Amino acid sequence: MDRFEVTYRLLADDRNDAEGRAENIALEDTVEIPRDVVPHGYVEDVVLGRVEAVTQESEGIWLARISYHIDAVGCELPQLLNVVLGNASILAGVKAIAIAPNADLRARFPGARYGVSGLRTLTGRRAGGYVCPVIKPQGSSPEKLARLCYLTARAGADIVKEDHGLANQDAAPFRTRVRLCADAVNRANAERADAGETTQSLYFANIGGHGDEVRELALFAQEAGAHGILLIPGLFGFDAMNRLAQDADFTLPIMAHPSHLGPYVLSPDFGYGHGMLFGDLMRLSGADISVFPNHGGRFGFSVDQCGEIVARCHAAEGPGRAILPSPGGGMSLDRLADMKRLYGEDCVYLLGGSLLRFGDNIGEAIGQMRAALDG
């Protein structure tokens, strides 16, 4: 294939309408000029999007496959998203639901550094879901946060993730906090190793700072002994993640947080499909772990939408490596066994605020999480 394909879900009255809308998307996201002034030759034949197929899905709903040449993109992810759903994101009744990469796209956007299999190696956990407490709240001192890191890591957490709201506030500046938290987790890991455990805890530091400091802060975290970073593509841009994933000097796994991305998936009629955003695009952009709100928590995702995210994180044919889905958002211990049936073993199970109820006994909660996932 000399072109990659994007599938759009369209609201349209009939086939004519659907085909017209598809042609408009092909124009809008590439040349953005009326069809009659598209220059013949290279621009028309290569750069312009091409409608490959339009099929009816159900009453009033159509699927359009539109192909694009890598020449319309270049090598940079922002322009790829421009082509996939740039101006078309402003069109009501147009929703991008899947991307089928070709060799060009795979070569330029290779995706995650570790993915599903890499995380097994890094944690040492050969099988079973990953236990992932979230360290919070913001406003706490670095010492208090580091203590939570130590207690949860020591008790067997696979991943110790910072809350995405721990940025660079005065109460716990990024560098001070990350150094203390990394030390705490590494101390716990040393004790676990001394006790003969074959798994270790990975501390994921949340990148909190300016958009143009992401690389510097990520390298700082790596130097300080963190084992991964958390990044918010909805605020820092998907390319910030992609650049870190391809950076020769940065070698840690990346967890993507969904903050500020809600509007892209909340309507069936525009934005991205759940699987496309939290699966395909996260893979394409280099996330090793994709956090999303579990059904039945504080957010309104359905079981089917969550299932689609998991399927697209794991699918063999997606862009880049298969990655780990990570459901969270108001989960509690008693839901874990149930979640395991939907999400399986290759999944990072988040538990945040409710763990704080355990106070200094938070390690017990980690043990209970482990038992629920292994049970």
Next chain:
Amino acid sequence: MDRFEVTYRLLADDRNDAEGRAENIALEDTVEIPRDVVPHGYVEDVVLGRVEAVTQESEGIWLARISYHIDAVGCELPQLLNVVLGNASILAGVKAIAIAPNADLRARFPGARYGVSGLRTLTGRRAGGYVCPVIKPQGSSPEKLARLCYLTARAGADIVKEDHGLANQDAAPFRTRVRLCADAVNRANAERADAGETTQSLYFANIGGHGDEVRELALFAQEAGAHGILLIPGLFGFDAMNRLAQDADFTLPIMAHPSHLGPYVLSPDFGYGHGMLFGDLMRLSGADISVFPNHGGRFGFSVDQCGEIVARCHAAEGPGRAILPSPGGGMSLDRLADMKRLYGEDCVYLLGGSLLRFGDNIGEAIGQMRAALDG
């Protein structure tokens, strides 16, 4: 005021429901833990969002004003957006519609460098709307794009804006293209000056490249003789724009393009209000000019929504300086007189693809735009 305020539009059944939802947002976007485990003292008193007022707007629709302390933010824009609408962006029925800055917020996010009054100085145009052709399509050679720049600038365009799809593709790599286009506009300006004209054309180069190259590319454009840059906050992040606006070495005005931002405004029930996104947030993030899709073009914004954007770009009490709205998206010459009645003089009028129909006589179209705005 020791706190800044955000107004949210909520879907709720009754006052109890509305107040509960407001309290949840205050938690969600700051500490993100259950209310009963929020630590007493600093975290509860300062960091936690505070519901200031909940009022009914109409049947099922409520307005909540929630205040936040700058300590929950720090100095960086990504975390400000986390607080304003981070996780809450994933909550259906929650829409942020206005922000009222306090002194802390104004000090940390001073906004645009030039704004409405600064652009009058830079262009030399004392009064009247700004004529702004858009240079395209992508796939064209740098020479062809530079020729369009020259012809439109020479004919009196106030701003010559690159299409947001001109990124860094092989057909016209960023540096080659920007150098040629800047030269072309500067040559036209020299000829205009020789002819005794007191206005000049500003060439806005589209930043096309990786997310971590924005500053380098913007400084390159400045060195090459560009007079402004176009940036897509929906792809590069709002902080990329904010950082440039506050950068001591970068001195050009910034135009923000709405690509990839559609889903934030398309639903009345989540995301941002039109005025908040294309007015308040663009001002806060340092845009001098805010591009948005005009009503009646290819996109579905209403007259009222466009009017709200203009009002919020211009409002004296908003964050940072007043800025210029810039409606576009499938406009044509015959609509300009009508648009002028809605948008007034402090507005950048975009005209893109339809100009290409004029071919080598594109300068005539610029003259007609000027006449329509001055008539």
